[in-house]
Amino acid sequence: TQLLEQSPQFLSIQEGENLTVYCNSSSVFSSLQWYRQEPGEGPVLLVTVVTGGEVKKLKRLTFQFGDARKDSSLHITAAQPGDTGLYLCAGAPAQKLVFGQGTRLTINP
Amino acid sequence: GAGVSQSPSNKVTEKGKDVELRCDPISGHTALYWYRQSLGQGLEFLIYFQGNSAPDKSGLPSDRFSAERTGGSVSTLTIQRTQQEDSAVYLCASSIWTSEYNEQFFGPGTRLTVL
Numbered sequence: 001t002q003l004l005e006q007s008p009q010f011l012s013i014q015e016g017e018n019l020t021v022y023c024n025s026s027s028v029f030s031s032l033q034w035y036r037q038e039p040g041e042g043p044v045l046l047v048t049v050v051t052g053g054e055v056k057k058l059k060r061l062t063f064q065f066g067d068a069r070k071d072s073s074l075h076i077t078a079a080q081p082g083d084t085g086l087y088l089c090a091g092a093p094a095q096k097l098v099f100g101q102g103t104r105l106t107i108n109p
Numbered sequence: 110g111a112g113v114s115q116s117p118s119n120k121v122t123e124k125g126k127d128v129e130l131r132c133d134p135i136s137g138h139t140a141l142y143w144y145r146q147s148l149g150q151g152l153e154f155l156i157y158f159q160g161n162s163a164p165d166k167s168g169l170p171s172d173r174f175s176a177e178r179t180g181g182s183v184s185t186l187t188i189q190r191t192q193q194e195d196s197a198v199y200l201c202a203s204s205i206w207t208s209e210y211n212e213q214f215f216g217p218g219t220r221l222t223v224l
Contacts, residue, residue: 006151031210042113042200042215043152050210088151092211096165099144101151 003027004091004100012106016078021103023089024071030092032065032072037086037102079107111135113216115201121222122191130186130219134203141184142202142213143176152200158184191223 007022023032031050035043047056049065049072056063060083062075076083084107090097114133122128134141140159144152154168158178169175173191178184188195198220202213 033210033212035215040217042202042217044215045212048210048212090152096154096157097142097211097213099152099154 004089004098006087006089006100006103008103009101010104010106012108013079014108015080019076019079019105021074021076021087021105022071023073023100025091026070027091028069029098030069032069033090033092033097034063034072034074035088035090037088038084043086043088076105079105081107081109083107113201113203113214115199115216115219117219118217119220119222121224123224124193125190127187127189128191128221130188130199130221132184132186132201132216134182134184134201135214136182138203138205138214139181140204140211141178142204143184143186144200144202145170146198146200146218148197155186155199188221191221193223196221196223 004023004025013019031048033048034046036046037043047063049063052067052069054065060077064073087103089100113135116131120128142157143155145155146152156164156166156169156176158164173189176186198218200215200218202215204211204213
């Protein structure tokens with residue numbers, strides 16, 4: 001069974017700080033996705049990374065896929081209250097995604 | 110309305126009753142997925158459908174759970190003889206099967222509470 005472990009599970013920081021969330025596995029994934037979920041809504045896709053070592057930027061969010069395609073990180077610069085939410089990574093070994101348990105991020109004004 | 114829709118948004122039922130949850134995928138998306146999410150947790154895969162192929166039911170937790178997809182579009186997840194541990198948010202997602210990266214689009218979920 002392929003598992004994805006996210007850390008930390010909970011993170012509460014002040015507005016303006018930087019943070020990094022990690023997604024790790026012992027398995028190789030053909031691609032890895034990051035989703036953000038807000039209360040009462042379904043997850044929304046933020047980015048897909050597919051190449052080992054790939055870095056993608058989405059405004060203040062930077063996503064990196066590990067060289068061996070077993071892990072990924074999400075770095076947020078100058079966090080804002082609007083970044084608050086549940087961040088989920090999901091790996092695609094095939095057509096069935098494997099999800100991590102999520103990181104619940106709270107940005108305090 | 111281009112997104113995935115689910116109904117009802119909330120369902121409260123008594124233990125032992127059957128419930129049906131509905132999902133309308135994005136038009137043209139051939140793959141449809143059901144997930145379960147317990148409070149504040151990640152997503153637990155339940156079942157997925159792709160076109161006319163036999164569904165992958167490997168995530169269904171018990172034989173009380175079943176799902177069907179009619180006409181390659183709308184899907185219904187049925188839970189028979191509900192138990193309190195079935196309380197969760199049930200999420201549906203759809204994707205374009207030919208998408209190399211299986212990027213999924215989620216509905217808002219149905220929050221099921223079993224009393």
